[in-house]
Amino acid sequence: MNWDDETDRIVAPAADGEDTAVEAALRPKDLGEFVGQEKVRQQLDLVLKAARQRGATADHVLLSGAPGLGKTTLSMIIAAEMGAPIRITSGPAIQHAGDLAAILSSLQEGEVLFLDEIHRMSRPAEEMLYMAMEDFRVDVIVGKGPGATAIPLELPPFTLVGATTRAGLLPPPLRDRFGFTGHMEFYAPGELERVIRRSAGLLDVEIDPAGAAEIAGRSRGTPRIANRLLRRVRDYAQVRADGVITREVAATALQVYEVDGRGLDRLDRAVLEALLKLFGGGPVGLSTLAVAVGEERETVEEVAEPFLVREGLLARTPRGRVATPAAWAHLGLVPPQHGGNGSGGQQGLFGV
Numbered sequence: 001m002n003w004d005d006e007t008d009r010i011v012a013p014a015a016d017g018e019d020t021a022v023e024a025a026l027r028p029k030d031l032g033e034f035v036g037q038e039k040v041r042q043q044l045d046l047v048l049k050a051a052r053q054r055g056a057t058a059d060h061v062l063l064s065g066a067p068g069l070g071k072t073t074l075s076m077i078i079a080a081e082m083g084a085p086i087r088i089t090s091g092p093a094i095q096h097a098g099d100l101a102a103i104l105s106s107l108q109e110g111e112v113l114f115l116d117e118i119h120r121m122s123r124p125a126e127e128m129l130y131m132a133m134e135d136f137r138v139d140v141i142v143g144k145g146p147g148a149t150a151i152p153l154e155l156p157p158f159t160l161v162g163a164t165t166r167a168g169l170l171p172p173p174l175r176d177r178f179g180f181t182g183h184m185e186f187y188a189p190g191e192l193e194r195v196i197r198r199s200a201g202l203l204d205v206e207i208d209p210a211g212a213a214e215i216a217g218r219s220r221g222t223p224r225i226a227n228r229l230l231r232r233v234r235d236y237a238q239v240r241a242d243g244v245i246t247r248e249v250a251a252t253a254l255q256v257y258e259v260d261g262r263g264l265d266r267l268d269r270a271v272l273e274a275l276l277k278l279f280g281g282g283p284v285g286l287s288t289l290a291v292a293v294g295e296e297r298e299t300v301e302e303v304a305e306p307f308l309v310r311e312g313l314l315a316r317t318p319r320g321r322v323a324t325p326a327a328w329a330h331l332g333l334v335p336p337q338h339g340g341n342g343s344g345g346q347q348g349l350f351g352v
């Protein structure tokens with residue numbers, strides 16, 4: 001399997017083709033249907049209600065958070081709540097400032113402009129956006145060189161909704177021009193259970209509460225992964241069971257797909273196993289660990305490790321990768337006992 005293409009993984013946070021096809025049907029349509037993210041939801045509810053009461057266009061909104069947590073979904077909800085049309089584009093799609101000018105100048109009053117991956121916009125487009133956000137105006141440059149002139153163009157008031165997985169990469173002047181920033185967190189298991197039961201209803205699949213809990217626990221805090229695992233479990237329930245998703249059906253199905261009780265997949269477990277079994281829990285250098293699992297350094301570092309670190313199973317230290325006690329427990333292994341002479345056991349044996 002080619003792990004470099006992350007979307008090969010059933011637990012990949014990014015959308016694959018099938019996700020894109022079914023996600024539209026599973027998207028909550030208003031704030032009431034949107035599960036979890038209590039803080040962001042409450043704050044956004046106030047922002048939108050107040051704007052509606054004033055009969056005004058809502059302030060610009062920035063949504064940040066990991067892939068699959070509901071940024072695109074929330075942007076559509078913002079438009080729906082405001083009763084406004086939505087235009088969808090993305091940072092990488094806007095190569096030139098002119099591309100952005102064309103979009104901005106065709107917006108209707110009150111329209112929501114959803115700019116996905118806003119951190120990947122080109123510099124000149126970004127600068128044009130500053131002015132558009134603040135003054136609802138752009139300068140369209142006509143001609144080249146000394147003869148070039150800037151023609152100011154008034155824009156109707158609109159709401160920019162920017163989404164980014166990397167809020168830290170946004171230049172401060174851009175960040176400051178948003179009236180409201182919502183940071184999306186990973187979901188608690190109980191929230192994912194609600195997502196799963198709601199999706200099962202829409203997909204017309206019977207699921208019992210324990211079945212939903214079983215899938216939720218393996219979904220890595222991410223609704224997109226929860227919905228994807230649900231679809232695979234549904235397949236299994238349909239082919240091998242009587243169509244009903246119980247705890248046992250969910251657990252057996254996800255075993256088939258090699259997603260364990262905590263949401264680790266084969267790659268995650270291979271990394272942990274090598275760390276524990278070959279290197280006594282570390283510290284071991286990233287390169288050594290990567291060779292041991294037969295993967296590229298980048299794959300281990302960018303694909304497997306973030307979730308292992310987030311789960312408290314692996315730590316990145318200056319001396320190398322180290323397994324935590326939770327890692328030993330998760331794989332059902334016993335950490336080696338080092339002698340009581342304070343020498344630190346195997347530490348320092350493996351290069352970084």
Ligand SMILES: Nc1ncnc2c1ncn2[C@@H]1O[C@H](COP(=O)(O)OP(=O)(O)OP(=O)(O)O)[C@@H](O)[C@H]1O
Nearest residue numbers: 023026027034035067068069070071072073223224
């Ligand atoms: N709070 C939620 N309640 C119910 N379903 C949700 C929620 N958040 C996300 N989902 C579901 O998860 C899927 C992915 O959500 P969405 O596309 O909005 O994520 P995203 O943050 O935009 O991801 P990306 O960064 O990859 O663009 C959608 O199918 C959506 O229905």
Ligand SMILES: [Mg+2]
Nearest residue numbers: 071072073116
């Ligand atoms: Mg999105």
